[in-house]
Amino acid sequence: MTRKLRVRQAQTVLPFGVGAVLDVQGESFVAAGIETWPQAKTPVPSERLATRLGATGFYAAPHTLNDRYDQPDRPGVPYVRFPGWLFCGSCRAMVRFLREHEKPGEPPVCTSCSAAPRLTPMRFVRICADGHLDDVDWWYWAHSSLAPELRAACSEAKHAWKARRLSFRVADRASGLEALSVRCGATRDGGKPCGAERDLLDILGPQGGRCSGRNPWQRRNENSSCSQQVHNVQRTAGNVYYPVVFSALDIPQTAEPSRAEQDLAEAVRGHGYWTNLIDTLGTSRADLFRGMIKEDTDAPDSLIDQLLAEATGAPAPLPADRPEPAKLDLSRDEWYAFDAVELPEPTKEFEIRRGGLDLDGETEEPWATLDAHIDGIVLADRLREVRALTGFRRHSPHGTLVRADTSGRLRWLPATEVYGEGIVLTLDEQRLTDWENDPRVRAHVHGVRTDLDASFRDEQLAETVGSELSPRFLLLHTLAHLLIRQLSFDSGYTTASLRERVYGRPEYGQRGLLIYTAAGDAEGTLGGLVRQGEAPHFAETLIRMLEAAAWCSADPLCAEHTGQGFGNLNRAACHACTLLPETSCQTGNTLLDRALVVGSARVPGYFTDVLTASREYAAAMALG
Ligand SMILES: [Zn+2]
Ligand SMILES: [Zn+2]
Ligand SMILES: [Zn+2]
Ligand SMILES: [Zn+2]
Ligand SMILES: [Zn+2]
Structure with a gap:
């Protein structure tokens, strides 16, 4: 055989x-x-x-x-x-x-x-x-209830790790682990049978x-x-086994900063104190100017440093109290590519085009309201993703990382490449900012942030979420889950074959998400997912998704939850309504909350208006 x-x-x-x-x-x-x-x-x-x-x-x-x-x-x-x-x-x-x-x-x-x-x-x-x-150590298990000298008297004691006379027994009358036992069939010094035995109850x-x-x-x-x-x-x-996997999409080198970041850069360079800042660099006055520019524009230090470096041709001096520059952020360039004013030229690894809901000029509800909440759709006909394993942990996700090279000598990592296709959904920046500034939204997300800070700060979670959890991250992440579930329902893709990438870091102007399937070889995939993202399907998919998201079979329990899932990091989100197979999710099914999408008694959802419009439309139709 x-x-x-x-x-x-x-x-x-x-x-x-x-x-x-x-x-x-x-x-x-x-x-x-x-x-x-x-x-x-x-x-x-x-x-x-x-x-x-x-x-x-x-x-x-x-x-x-x-x-x-x-x-x-x-x-x-x-x-x-x-x-x-x-x-x-x-x-x-x-x-x-x-x-x-x-x-x-x-x-x-x-x-x-x-x-x-x-x-x-x-x-x-x-x-x-x-x-x-x-x-x-099965030999030890069988002999563990014996006194040490009896244990040592077993003829197998000297090569216990490969003991030859053990048997794995099942009792007829008992059930469960108690019914199983390991027994020693060797002899003791003096020729008597050892007969040591212990069941597996403990x-x-x-x-x-x-x-x-x-x-x-x-x-x-x-x-x-x-x-x-x-x-x-x-x-x-x-x-x-808890594998630690990182992945990156191939994007063209020329990908430009996003529109939002370009606007922000303009605001910084156009600021009344910008030239003062350049002229006083290295003095204490520079800190004053810098502080005022930051306050007026909300620009992060990283952006100001970058612009200073461009303006002076030298790397900006780092104030001593600021931490080292952050590690290269993988999501940042990907987002630039998807959000670019002019989309990058197609390559073998990256081919995207603008899609849309095709609702321009639409006055009928809920379509008009939906359209106002969505900034744009980008369809990715071709993506290449590389996934690399740095190592793994055991016993708990905070365990010690064991590197993929256990010899400690190698500097390369095991990886695979996959080709796929995807849909990028981008929300309207102005509406998103208004929603994020609602005190109820701020208070709600503050609670999740507190739980996140109290839980483990897993490197990968921080890497995906950013230095501080934003309302838009929670919203976009939940949206990605709901969308994957709806697309799977509508199109026959299994949820496990679809993946998310959340672009929810306001400091980079991020306000979108990518749903993609990456299972193909260099020939690519069949285009089925991209078709789901085209008009008119996609607007209908979004409305159906919102209606489904308003209800969970575990409600009212699920809807009113103040902390479920790993580290209590989920709110209104459970297996019945929002969770995905582990491999589809960037954050291990944490940081999810339907309430931020469709609203609840305590907090307005970003899409509450769309849902209301949809229901009013349905009610009007029913009344004829
Ligand atoms: Zn024995
Ligand atoms: Zn046998
Ligand atoms: Zn150990
Ligand atoms: Zn639920
Ligand atoms: Zn997820």
Whole structure:
């Protein structure tokens, strides 16, 4: 019997990237660190992403028909069998399956039974918050209730990690974990049977004993000394693996600053004190002028620095009390490209055109009101996205980051490229600003911001949200979720095949979102999503989305929530109305609130007027 293990190249970053545990046809493996990758790999260029992540470059696993865990010289990504402990469903013998037992293309079978049935991986594994993963010490488990001297008397005690006489038993009369036990069939010094046995009732959760300080593909001498408590979990549990993935779209180098940023730059350069600021640079008076320009224009320091550098031909002197310049913001240039006055020329990696709701001059409701809330639509016929895995965490999302290269020697990262298409929706800046200045909106978002500050400040969350959570981010993010759900309902795309990118940072003039599908190769995708974004479908989709968003099957509970989801970072948003598959969302399904879209008793939604107009229109139609 031979079998092929097939992991597609696109899956080698997500969901089966370095450190992930995967089930393949009844066998279980873990994806090994990139230091074990074969020499032949495919370069994946992405200059912006490399700059952002400080990597020398990216490589994808070479294409292969059969990803081989057991032959390091062959193409494909190496996967290592894990857990190493397997059992026979027929005779219940437990087998520590070693690398030297592997036969290429063949699953492990029981050598104690004549029918040689396939062995099954044990269901439980051990993890720690420093990102280590190992087998449960089953020999120790079976002997854990014995006195130390009896334990030491077992003939298997000296090579417990590959003990040969364990069995995994099921009791007939009990159920649940209590029905399962591990038993030792070895002998004690003196020839008596050992017979140590313990059921699995307490197998899950924190355990005593030391962490091995490594991951399964690392050699025994590659361990680090780890003082974290170990936790036993099911190997399919969600907390075994939290990948850390960054992604960037390819955009033409010439992408210009957005209109809003150009306007802001004009306001700064046109300010009465601008020339005074340039003339007094380096003196304390400059700080005064700078302060007044900032106050009048709301321009961020980064923009003023940039304009000063342009005006003086030198980098602006950094005041000592200001932190280092922020890391390259990936969303910033992407937004410039989508919001440019003149859209960039199409390339192999980036082709966009202006779309629209086609509602100009429309006086009928709800279309006229809808049109007033939307600034524009850009259709992306072609996008290229590079996704790179920097590493992973275990036990909790705040665990220690384990780098994709566990040897610590490599400066490149594993990545994949995908091509796709998308729809960019941009909201009206003036209406958005007015809405954001409503005290009820400010107070509402202030509450979420407080919860966000109290929760972990995950680097990636801060990277997406910006230095301070804005009302527009929450609005646009929720809108992206609702739109993905509606598009999926209308067009047959699964929600998992659509993704969001939220451009909600007011300091860059951002006020939009991108919904895209990225699963295609260089030939691209079929254009189905872009068609959904064309007139007249899209205006209808938006109205249907708003009507659906006003109601959740978990209401009134969902609508009135003051904190649900991870870190209580969601308000009116749950699985029934707003949440998406993890892979579709940039923020792990946090920072969502339908109330900011459609309104609630406490806070006006950006689209409340549109919804009201739509309902009045429906009521008028019903009355004839
Ligand atoms: Zn057997
Ligand atoms: Zn024993
Ligand atoms: Zn550890
Ligand atoms: Zn809900
Ligand atoms: Zn999301």
